[in-house]
Amino acid sequence: MRLIKFHTGFKLMLSLFLVVFLVGCKSAKSVIASGEASEKLSAKQVIRQHQKTQTDFKTFxxxxxxxxxxxxxxxxxxxxMRMEKDKVIWLSAKLGLARMMITPERVxxxxxxxxxxxxxxxxxxxxxxxxxxxxxxxxxxxLGQAIYNLKEExxxxxxxxxxxxxxxxxxxVLLELFYLVNPSHFKMDSLQLFQQLKKRMLQVDYASYQEVKKQILPQNIRIVAVEESDEVAITMEFKSVSLNEEVRFPFRIPSGYKEIVIR
Known part of the structure; x- marks a missing residue:
């Protein structure tokens, strides 16, 4: 993992893109994780319960x-932040000073x-x-889901x-992967990736969840990215959310801007 040294606005947008999601609306209910993990549950049973937690919404x-x-x-x-599930994620800073829009094809x-x-x-x-x-x-x-298909291995x-x-x-051996799954709602408590040879680590912790229109969604998230002695820590506070309303994704790169080129 190369912690690229970008300007402040760009780093903020990248960091936000990695960890933000749609929680904290006034109608949301905090999900109390009162379940108790059982040694009797098999890996297949945990995976099956986790996959049942896939969220169902169109926009937010x-x-x-x-x-x-x-x-x-x-x-x-x-x-x-605006999103059309499986199609677009759109982010905009105050006064439109910075914007990001990603689709399955482009960033x-x-x-x-x-x-x-x-x-x-x-x-x-x-x-x-x-x-x-x-x-x-x-x-x-x-969304607090496993990043790989757990049924594939x-x-x-x-x-x-x-x-x-x-x-x-x-x-x-090049990339160790660990998931911690909550016993109450079977969403992720933590996602952890380790590359020991390159001294890299990425950890996403989901401190709490909320129920939004019968959907269980992350409420507080913390992400830590480490490479050797470099570390970035990001925390999020989610405020207002509306689901399944009509949304727009305005995006136009101004003329005369310098292109960021990856080599």
């Missing part, structure tokens, strides 16, 4: 405050503070976190601090 819009700590410096900002971004833009594939985001990303993986992270399960700890039976 929300506001979210992001705080980022990197190199002992903290910065924060509030963004608007696009511009920043009016630095007069720069990016229009390309997922390599930029993959480099930022050190894991090959695509639209589905990113969407799953935002056998897993081991154990109980760890009242979470179901899932890991592939045949761990990849």
């Amino acid at each position: 819009q929300a506001k979210v405050k992001i705080d980022i700590i990197q190199n002992q410096k903290e910065q924060g900002s509030t963004f608007n 696009r971004f511009y920043n009016k503070l630095d007069n720069e833009y990016f229009d390309g594939d997922y390599k930029l985001l993959s480099d930022f976190v050190g894991v090959e990303l695509d639209f589905n993986k990113v969407q799953n992270i935002l 056998p897993h081991n399960v154990s109980v760890n601090n009242n979470s179901y700890a899932l890991q592939p039976k045949d761990q990849n």
